[in-house]
Amino acid sequence: MTEMSYERARPSETIAGLLSAIAIFAAVVGVAWHPLRLIPFAMLLSLVAAAMGGRHQRLAFAAAMISALCFFLGMTIAVIAETPLW
Numbered sequence: 001m002t003e004m005s006y007e008r009a010r011p012s013e014t015i016a017g018l019l020s021a022i023a024i025f026a027a028v029v030g031v032a033w034h035p036l037r038l039i040p041f042a043m044l045l046s047l048v049a050a051a052m053g054g055r056h057q058r059l060a061f062a063a064a065m066i067s068a069l070c071f072f073l074g075m076t077i078a079v080i081a082e083t084p085l086w
Contacts, residue, residue, distance in 0.1 A: 013054030035074025
């Protein structure tokens with residue numbers, strides 16, 4: 001029987017994945033509730049997660065793209081609905 005080698009995730013990789021997930025959640029919530037309060041924070045979190053690297057690079061990239069899309073959608077909805085941005 002062959003031995004299977006499992007690589008343990010480094011703590012920084014785990015934190016990068018968590019930051020990416022939080023960024024996606026904050027960006028999606030920001031579309032419906034004050035886009036200028038939450039989405040820049042989500043963008044910053046996704047960029048920090050991308051800089052940390054590791055095995056969650058694709059998730060961090062997705063978080064950055066989702067944050068950018070949510071910023072565009074949130075600002076568009078806020079302008080069309082004539083709601084306050086802050």
